[in-house]
Amino acid sequence: MKGLAGKVAIVTGSGRRQGLGAAILKRLAAEGCRVVVTDLGTPGGLLGADHIGASEEMQAMVTELEAAGAEAIAIPCDVRDARDVKRLVELTVAHFGRLDIMVNNAGVGYLMKGFTEVTPEEWQVVLDVNLTGAFLCTQQAALQMIKGGEGGRIINIASQAAKSGFPHLAAYVASKHGMVGLTRSTAIELAEHGITVNAVCPNHVTTGLGAKQNAYYAQLSGQTLDEFLASMRKRIPLGRPGLPEDTAAAVAFLASDDACYVTGEAMNVSGGEEMH
Numbered sequence: 001m002k003g004l005a006g007k008v009a010i011v012t013g014s015g016r017r018q019g020l021g022a023a024i025l026k027r028l029a030a031e032g033c034r035v036v037v038t039d040l041g042t043p044g045g046l047l048g049a050d051h052i053g054a055s056e057e058m059q060a061m062v063t064e065l066e067a068a069g070a071e072a073i074a075i076p077c078d079v080r081d082a083r084d085v086k087r088l089v090e091l092t093v094a095h096f097g098r099l100d101i102m103v104n105n106a107g108v109g110y111l112m113k114g115f116t117e118v119t120p121e122e123w124q125v126v127l128d129v130n131l132t133g134a135f136l137c138t139q140q141a142a143l144q145m146i147k148g149g150e151g152g153r154i155i156n157i158a159s160q161a162a163k164s165g166f167p168h169l170a171a172y173v174a175s176k177h178g179m180v181g182l183t184r185s186t187a188i189e190l191a192e193h194g195i196t197v198n199a200v201c202p203n204h205v206t207t208g209l210g211a212k213q214n215a216y217y218a219q220l221s222g223q224t225l226d227e228f229l230a231s232m233r234k235r236i237p238l239g240r241p242g243l244p245e246d247t248a249a250a251v252a253f254l255a256s257d258d259a260c261y262v263t264g265e266a267m268n269v270s271g272g273e274e275m276h
C-alpha cells in the first residue's frame with residue numbers, strides 16, 4: 001500500500017488479541033505505520049469483564065508488534081470519555097509527533113436481547129461506545145489533523161448492521177447506521193482539510209464480538225454453532241464468513257494514498273452477502 005510508511009495510526013478497542021482491532025494494528029504496522037494500541041484497560045459495569053481489552057493484553061500487543069519490528073505504544077482510553085479521548089490524541093502526538101490515521105474500532109455488540117426487554121441503560125451503553133465514542137475520537141483526531149496541516153484518514157469500523165436490520169440487536173444496529181451518517185457528514189466537512197472519512201462494513205466475523213453474536217443466533221434459531229455457520233457459508237456468495245484480515249486489508253487500503261479520492265464511503269467487506 002502506498003504512503004503508509006512512517007504514518008501514525010490509532011486503533012481504538014485494539015487491546016484484545018482476537019479482535020478485529022488487533023488484525024488492523026498488525027496490518028498497519030506491517031505497512032510501516034507507527035501504531036497506538038488503545039482499549040478500555042479496566043472493564044466495568046455493563047461492559048463486563050469477559051469481552052474487554054485489559055491492560056496486560058494491550059502491553060502484550062505492544063510486545064508482539066515490537067517483536068515484528070514495528071514502533072508501538074499502549075494508551076488506555078475509554079472512548080465514551082471526552083477527557084480520555086483528548087488525552088489519547090495528546091499522548092500520541094507527544095510520543096510520535098503527529099497523527100495521520102484514526103480507526104474507530106471500539107464497539108459493543110454482545111448485549112443481545114429481544115427489543116421489548118432492552119433496558120435504557122443497555123441501549124445507552126451501546127450508543128455511547130459505538131456512536132458517541134466515534135464522534136469524540138473523530139473530533140479530536142480531526143482537530144489534530146487540521147493543526148498538523150497534512151490531511152489525514154478517519155476510518156470507522158461499522159458493520160453489515162449499518163446497512164440492514166438484525167433481530168435482538170436494535171441498539172447495535174441503530175448505532176452502526178448512525179456511524180455511517182457520521183461518516184458521510186464528517187467526510188463533507190473535513191474534505192477541505194485533506195481528511196478523508198470512510199466506513200468499513202464487515203459481515204459476521206467468527207472472532208471477537210462476532211463469535212458471541214454467532215453463538216447467540218445459533219441458539220436463537222435452534223441450531224448448533226456448526227449448523228449455523230454452515231448456513232451462513234451457504235448464503236455468502238464467496239462461501240465463507242469474514243476474517244479479521246479481510247477488514248484489516250480494507251482499512252489499509254482506505255488509509256493509503258491509493259484511496260485519496262475515496263471519502264464518505266461505507267465499504268462492504270462481506271463476501272457479497274451485503275450489496276447496498
Ligand SMILES: NC(=O)c1ccc[n+]([C@@H]2O[C@H](COP(=O)([O-])OP(=O)(O)OC[C@H]3O[C@@H](n4cnc5c(N)ncnc54)[C@H](O)[C@@H]3O)[C@@H](O)[C@H]2O)c1
Nearest residue numbers: 013019020040052053078079106107159204205208209210
Ligand atoms: N466481529 C464481527 O463479526 C464484526 C462484524 C462487523 C463489525 N464489527 C465491529 O468491529 C469492531 C471490533 O469488533 P470485534 O469483533 O473485534 O469485537 P471485540 O469485542 O473483540 O472488540 C471490541 C473492542 O472494543 C473495546 N471496547 C469496548 N468498550 C470500549 C470503550 N468504552 N472504550 C474503548 N474500548 C472499548 C473492547 O475492549 C474490545 O477490545 C466493533 O466496532 C464491531 O462492532 C465486528
